[in-house]
Amino acid sequence: MKFFVDTADTADIKELAATGLLDGVTTNPSLILKAGRPMTEVIAEICALVDGPVSAEVTATDAEAMIAEGRKLAEIADNIAIKLPLTLDGLKACRVLTGEGRMVNVTLCFSANQALLAAKAGATFISPFIGRLDDINTDGMDLIREIRVIYDNYGFETEILAASIRSANHVKECALVGADVATVPPAVLKGLVKHPLTDKGLEQFLADWAKTGQSIL
Ligand code: E4P
Numbered sequence: 001m002k003f004f005v006d007t008a009d010t011a012d013i014k015e016l017a018a019t020g021l022l023d024g025v026t027t028n029p030s031l032i033l034k035a036g037r038p039m040t041e042v043i044a045e046i047c048a049l050v051d052g053p054v055s056a057e058v059t060a061t062d063a064e065a066m067i068a069e070g071r072k073l074a075e076i077a078d079n080i081a082i083k084l085p086l087t088l089d090g091l092k093a094c095r096v097l098t099g100e101g102r103m104v105n106v107t108l109c110f111s112a113n114q115a116l117l118a119a120k121a122g123a124t125f126i127s128p129f130i131g132r133l134d135d136i137n138t139d140g141m142d143l144i145r146e147i148r149v150i151y152d153n154y155g156f157e158t159e160i161l162a163a164s165i166r167s168a169n170h171v172k173e174c175a176l177v178g179a180d181v182a183t184v185p186p187a188v189l190k191g192l193v194k195h196p197l198t199d200k201g202l203e204q205f206l207a208d209w210a211k212t213g214q215s216i217l
Contacts (some may be wrong), residue, residue: 001174001175001179001180001181001182002023002024002052002180002181002182003021003022003023003024003181003182003184003189004022004023004024004025004026004052004053004055004161004181004182004183004184005022005024005025005026005183005184005185005186005189006025006026006027006031006163006165006183006184006185007025007027007031007185007186008027008031008032008034008035008042008043008046009034009035009186010035010042010045010046010049012186013025013046013049013050014049015186016186016189016190017049017050022050022052023052023181024050024052024053024054024055024079024081024181024183025046025050025052025053025054025055026054026055026083026105026127026161026163026183027042027043027046027054027055027056027057027083028055028057028083028107029057029059039056040076043056043073043076043077043080044076044077047076047077047079047080048077050079051079052079053079053080053081053103053105053124053125054077054079054080054081055080055081055082055083055105055107055125056073056076056080056081056082056083057083057084057085057107058070058073058082058083058084058085058093061085061087061089062089063089063090063092063093063096066084066089066090066093067093067096067097070082070084070093070097070102070104071097071100071102074097074102080102080103081103081104081105081124081125082097082102082103082104082105083104083105083106083107083127084097084104084105084106084107085106085107085108086106086107086108086109086110086114086117086118090106091106091117091118091121092121094106094118094121094122094123095121095122098121098122098123098124099122103124103125104122104123104124104125105123105124105125105126105127105161106118106121106123106125106126106127107127107163108127108129109126109127109128109129109143110128110129110132110133110143111143112143112146112147112150115128115143115146115147115150115151115158115160116150118158119150119151119154119156119158122158123158124158124159125158125159125160125161125181126147126158126159126160126161127161127162127163127183128140128143128144128147128160128161128162128163129163129164130143130144130162130163130164130165130166130170130174131164131165131166131170132164133164134166140164140170141170141173141174141177144160144162144173144174144177144178144179145177147160148160148177148178148179159180159181160178160179160180160181161179161180161181161182161183162174162179162181162182162183163183165182165183165184165185165188166185166188167188168188168191168192170182170188171184171188171192
């Protein structure tokens, strides 16, 4: 499973990219607002930090304007994935932009039928939102399971990019049910490495090693 980070905070992205574990980045207008800088400046900086896909979202709502915005965003760097909302206009724009060889991430997916339509429109990625479904007492992970079955039934190459992830458990479940990518907030991503028994065990090993009086180098 690939790991994307869901943020427009370049300090976090730099730190995570240095681990070699980061495969891409997703942003959205709310994350750009949080960054508090011009979108094109932030996205260009992110694209230089990460080799993988960097999702940048259009804000137009009709297909023609989405296509124009998508083309403009794609000029920022070769690794831009144009993010389009899951509407009929979004799907129409998806078909055109992927036809031009561009990467498209269809976002705000909340049902398996929406994901089916996005795959038929040639989306590179589909972004089902787990946490926001959990928020309304619907099991977000069920949606990932359903999309996996549907895409495998028909051999769709659209990658399932599990989004709106809120916890380490979400990440584990995504891996178990076969999401292709998980886009994870920085704090959750950094937290995946932690286990109290790892800390305790390391502390003990280091203390015992010090008692041997030896050194490796
Ligand atoms: C995905 O691309 C979105 O940016 C993101 O995962 C939304 O997450 P949220 O529901 O926590 O805002």
